[in-house]
Amino acid sequence: MTHPNDRHAGDREFATKLIHFGAEIDEATGASSVPIYQASTFHHFDLEQPPKHDYSRSGNPTREALESYIALLEGGTRGFAFSSGMSAISTAFLLLSAGDHVIVTEDVYGGTYRLLTTVLNRLAIESTFVDMTDFEQVVAARRPNTKALFMETPSNPTLKITDIRRIAAWAKEQELLTMLDNTFMTPYHQRPIELGVDLVIHSATKFLGGHSDVLAGLIVTADEALGRRVKALQNGLGTVLGTQESWLLMRGMKTLQVRMEASERSARKLAQWLSEHPGVARVYYPGLDGHPGKEIHERQSQGYGAVVSFDAGSGEKARRLLGKVRIPIVAVSLGAVESILSYPAMMSHAAMPAEVRAARGITDGLVRYSVGLEDIDDLIRDLTQALEA
Numbered sequence: 001m002t003h004p005n006d007r008h009a010g011d012r013e014f015a016t017k018l019i020h021f022g023a024e025i026d027e028a029t030g031a032s033s034v035p036i037y038q039a040s041t042f043h044h045f046d047l048e049q050p051p052k053h054d055y056s057r058s059g060n061p062t063r064e065a066l067e068s069y070i071a072l073l074e075g076g077t078r079g080f081a082f083s084s085g086m087s088a089i090s091t092a093f094l095l096l097s098a099g100d101h102v103i104v105t106e107d108v109y110g111g112t113y114r115l116l117t118t119v120l121n122r123l124a125i126e127s128t129f130v131d132m133t134d135f136e137q138v139v140a141a142r143r144p145n146t147k148a149l150f151m152e153t154p155s156n157p158t159l160k161i162t163d164i165r166r167i168a169a170w171a172k173e174q175e176l177l178t179m180l181d182n183t184f185m186t187p188y189h190q191r192p193i194e195l196g197v198d199l200v201i202h203s204a205t206k207f208l209g210g211h212s213d214v215l216a217g218l219i220v221t222a223d224e225a226l227g228r229r230v231k232a233l234q235n236g237l238g239t240v241l242g243t244q245e246s247w248l249l250m251r252g253m254k255t256l257q258v259r260m261e262a263s264e265r266s267a268r269k270l271a272q273w274l275s276e277h278p279g280v281a282r283v284y285y286p287g288l289d290g291h292p293g294k295e296i297h298e299r300q301s302q303g304y305g306a307v308v309s310f311d312a313g314s315g316e317k318a319r320r321l322l323g324k325v326r327i328p329i330v331a332v333s334l335g336a337v338e339s340i341l342s343y344p345a346m347m348s349h350a351a352m353p354a355e356v357r358a359a360r361g362i363t364d365g366l367v368r369y370s371v372g373l374e375d376i377d378d379l380i381r382d383l384t385q386a387l388e389a
């Protein structure tokens with residue numbers, strides 16, 4: 001009989017790949033779920049022939065199943081799992097050396113901004129933050145020592161769109177390494193490697209894990225040579241994901257498509273409803289007509305995602321809303337089965353000076369709604385009472 005793990009064709013549809021990713025059946029026992037190899041080291045049966053795995057930092061079968069899984073989903077060559085999204089991002093930036101310069105999306109994730117401006121700057125890795133919706137700004141930021149370009153699209157929390165294909169093509173001409181944080185879209189909605197990006201990063205803590213119960217990060221490389229460099233860093237830095245978390249993440253990822261479909265359907269309805277609500281000053285969602293990046297987003301992504309940001313009008317109104325909602329949890333993070341309402345001015349972007357925040361549209365009235373799997377009519381009824389209160 002054909003071994004189930006040999007029946008994989010790259011031409012399967014995404015939903016099928018999510019379930020049959022190539023390592024889902026245990027080779028040794030046929031178990032229907034990847035076993036948790038909770039071992040730090042492996043016996044050498046024969047000193048002349050070192051075992052396939054010798055130490056779990058360098059390679060663990062459970063983690064490797066996850067790593068091949070994300071590589072398949074992103075359409076890349078090699079995948080790597082890390083202890084958090086920031087651990088993945090830190091490892092990726094250490095592909096650079098002292099004296100190198102990187103161009104970065106200006107409204108990048110707060111932790112990425114902090115890493116670049118308080119840690120990597122001390123190692124003489126320089127960065128320039130630019131509005132990547134404006135191609136000319138990206139070109140103008142290029143210096144003789146520029147080695148890489150880091151994108152995040154849609155950006156957080158105002159969901160600005162970067163033209164991935166155009167920037168990746170320019171970067172290739174300039175021989176710059178391109179990296180992209182694909183956390184908000186996931187490979188179900190957006191596959192940057194197919195658009196010319198070299199390295200894709202995820203905070204798998206969000207949609208990929210999907211249940212607010214695991215912290216993890218992932219990297220996928222487009223080619224083998226870059227994969228070997230990331231592997232050396234992952235092993236050298238020791239930024240690996242643990243075995244239990246690797247298993248839990250795979251458990252969550254199997255339902256990625258059905259979760260994303262349901263949450264996105266609700267997010268579209270919520271964004272439309274908010275845009276018609278008199279108590280809401282502004283709505284940010286790439287699926288809304290009038291979003292400046294809608295067309296570009298539609299050329300590079302298969303969906304709009306499940307995160308909707310909106311301006312309640314003032315800081316006072318936003319704080320009142322946060323106190324009145326009954327269904328979403330009020331917290332940082334996003335991409336879970338439960339809806340999550342965040343308040344950037346006091347949570348993720350609190351460290352940013354008020355003027356800088358204002359210039360980036362992160363007003364005191366701005367809230368970010370990550371739509372979960374609850375019934376959309378309940379979510380809208382809940383927001384109705386919270387906005388009226």
Ligand SMILES: *Cc1c(COP(=O)(O)O)cnc(C)c1O
Pocket residue numbers: 084085086087109111152156181183184202203204205206215216217
């Ligand atoms: C949460 C997040 C990160 C950081 O991931 P952790 O798992 O929290 O370390 C990076 N990028 C984006 C876009 C995020 O939302």
